[in-house]
Amino acid sequence: MTTHSLPVRTDTPDRAPARKPAGRRLLRQRAGRQHHAGPLAYVLLVVMAVLSIFPLYWTMVAASTDNTRVSQTPPPFLPGPNLFSNLARAWDEAAMGRAMINSLIVAGVIALSTVMFATLAGFAFAKLRFKGRNALLMLVIGTMLVPPQLGVVPLFMMMSELGWSQQLPAVIFPTLVSAVGVFFMRQYLSEALPDELVEAGRVDGAHSLRIFWSIVLPVARPAMAVLFMITFVHAWNDFFWPFVVLDMTNPTVPVALTQLSAGYVRDQSLIMAGALLGTLPLLAMFVVFGRQIVSGIMAGAVKG
Secondary structure, three states: OOOOOOOOOOOOOOOOOOOOOHHHHHHHHHHOOOOOOOHHHHHHHHHHHHHHHHHHHHHHHHHOOOHHHHOOOOOOOOOOOOHHHHHHHHHHHOOHHHHHHHHHHHHHHHHHHHHHHHHHHHHHHHHOOOOOHHHHHHHHHHHHHOOHHHHHHHHHHHHHHOOOOOOOHHHHHHHOOOHHHHHHHHHHHHHHOOHHHHHHHHHOOOOHHHHHHHHHHHHHHHHHHHHHHHHHHHHHHOOHHHHHHOOOOOOOHHHHHHHHHOOOOOOHHHHHHHHHHHHHHHHHHHHHHHHHHHHHHHHHHHHO
16 A cells, blocks of 8 residues: 655745734724814813813902902902002012022922932932832831821920021921822832843942932932922922911911911902912913923823
8 A cells, every 4th residue: 555645845935923913903003193172172171171270360369459359249250450559568468589599498498309319219219229129118108197187386495496487497397308209209219210220330430429410310300309399399389387486576378378367358360360360370380391391291101
């Protein structure tokens, strides 16, 4: 019985690559396309923009009228003729010039120190290995659970012992760094900073501070910009602790505004004029640095 073997082809072409799933190809095709919002999205954006701007607009309207007109029902919804005169009165009666300088010093120093210390601590908790790291991080996070009002009395006694009562260092030094900032930077650097970059710096012989300066800071710049802005606004608007430790001879802006509400009959238009003066520096900062802040937030979202 004779068996016939099939001829073997020696010129068999290479196996064709497997086709990618149609769903994956469709997703890649759609990834490069620009998505357009529908009419409902524009309506929602307009409504949210109006709701966000209305408090500022109402402050300007109330600051431009007199106290009698503000108290009427219905209240005015169009600006009046007394805006600049009320702003001048609020500037003089509340000593807003000195208060703004003090707030600028306090908020600027607190924001800068918080950004630097929080970035250092965030880098240590995110990328360095040392004993007790997790326990220490839990301790830092646990301080956020303690109400700040519980430490007012011992903190005030400490400032009095140091001779800083009624002075700006009493406001600055207790808030040079925040647990929220440390946790924020730690979370950002854990995702945005690759371990390979840190190891490459170690291989090149760089110590931790050199790695922080040359590698960590460029990577952390978007998050640092966001943290600086958040901290600056919080320090500028802080009222409770500056009101406790400062007086009217050396106030910050929120403390100075309490001078406008003194008296038996409160002039609401004058109070609104002072509030508008205290808001203008923050608005100017958002106008000047708004693009950097938005780009920092978007870069952090992409890296995360």
